[in-house]
Ligand SMILES: Cc1cc2nc3c(=O)[nH]c(=O)nc-3n(C[C@H](O)[C@H](O)[C@H](O)COP(=O)(O)OP(=O)(O)OC[C@H]3O[C@@H](n4cnc5c(N)ncnc54)[C@H](O)[C@@H]3O)c2cc1C
Ligand code: SF4
Ligand code: SF4
């Protein structure tokens with residue numbers, strides 16, 4: 001039966017196809033990448049986020065889910081001020097993660 | 108004179124002492140504060156069923172006293188302990204010395220000092236307070252107000268303050284503060300139905316059988332608003348309100364809001380001096396400061412030192428009912444330990460006979476005490 005619903009393929013995270021290669025490399029470079037609990041404190045304190053819709057919590061999650069298309073441009077918005085690292089309750093080295101993402105996604 | 112020394116007269120210490128007395132032991136309870144009851148005696152109503160906390164503590168105190176087999180020394184601490192064969196020789200801060208067969212540690216927890224999270228402004232801004240402060244406001248019977256005495260229109264509860272935070276060296280979850288926040292949020296709404304109440308959480312840990320109902324009631328009956336995001340900072344405005352910032356992580360957007368009161372859900376840390384006590388008794392302390400039983404699964408009240416036992420929040424955050432169950436288990440463990448106290452069969456029988464006689468004696472004393480008096484519950 002056709003109810004007229006469609007699933008929009010492009011907006012779906014397909015973990016069967018998603019490549020986690022870059023996430024794996026970020027993890028190797030900075031193991032604390034694995035410890036994020038998605039609390040958003042980094043995003044809320046972010047200097048870059050005050051002027052652009054930059055979201056570090058989301059960027060990290062996108063990498064973990066293999067959604068790397070926009071990662072390079074996103075990571076480039078960071079001003080490396082380090083506030084996120086100060087606030088992170090998991091003590092994650094966000095600076096290293098940002099640098100790794102930026103480097104590994106260079107086209 | 109005494110068989111068991113219990114260190115700390117919170118609900119864990121009181122419950123264990125009551126049970127041990129029922130079993131036929133004379134118990135000495137050493138309490139550093141001026142009164143028994145621990146933290147619970149200072150709370151207002153207890154989740155999940157709004158039981159009056161001060162009454163619960165008072166009732167436990169009365170239960171403990173029934174057989175006249177428990178002696179509580181307040182304003183007292185342990186100055187030194189030494190093992191003497193099967194016994195322990197304890198020197199108290201008042202100069203007294205006692206000898207006992209077993210020691211039970213029930214020193215509980217210490218509330219996280221919210222000043223340490225400077226960015227939240229406790230002790231700096233007037234209207235930033237803690238869950239414990241709010242409990243005391245509720246217990247006072249007076250309406251909850253801002254520092255200026257005004258009724259709050261908007262209140263924000265901040266979860267995980269000093270818990271789940273590597274920056275203050277507390278990795279653990281304090282377990283009771285999600286339920287406490289939901290409870291207190293509903294209580295604010297009961298007091299001020301038209302106030303807006305927010306909970307800022309990272310994960311809502313409503314693990315107990317009855318907690319999910321509390322959560323559902325908070326949403327549907329009281330209209331408490333839940334935002335999933337950890338606070339980045341709080342700032343005071345000229346009018347004394349507090350502006351807070353967080354990411355609304357489910358929206359993926361930054362969020363700011365001004366509130367009249369901020370309530371920090373301060374977590375639990377190991378009680379002060381518990382490490383010193385652990386040192387004197389040679390028992391294991393975890394990296395988080397809480398005491399380690401010898402086997403978390405099968406011997407949760409035993410330590411690596413024979414004759415030294417642990418119960419309650421000193422081995423990690425616990426609710427009231429968990430604490431009480433743990434204390435009862437400790438009493439059973441101590442009873443077993445004392446009964447099995449000798450390798451020699453005849454000596455063992457002697458010990459058991461002595462305990463049996465003592466049990467009858469304590470029971471008779473209790474019956475005599477209760478004669479003509481009805482116990483109020
Ligand atoms: C804000 C808040 C609200 C809560 N509300 C609820 C609720 O609604 N429902 C619920 O189920 N649970 C609640 N809890 C949890 C509850 O408080 C604990 O379960 C309970 O206090 C644990 O009891 P305890 O005896 O192990 O420790 P404590 O209550 O900490 O008692 C320990 C006792 O030992 C004494 N002591 C400490 N060190 C020494 C020493 N060296 N020598 C001698 N004495 C010492 C202390 O003075 C104290 O009297 C709440 C906790 C918090 C923080
Ligand atoms: S280091 Fe980058 S991501 Fe972190 S707070 Fe500063 S600008 Fe934001
Ligand atoms: S603050 Fe740390 S744990 Fe929280 S979302 Fe950012 S990186 Fe993850």
Ligand code: SF4
Pocket residue numbers: 266267268270271279280281282283284285286310311312372374
């Ligand atoms: S019980 Fe809730 S508020 Fe308390 S530390 Fe755990 S997650 Fe945080």
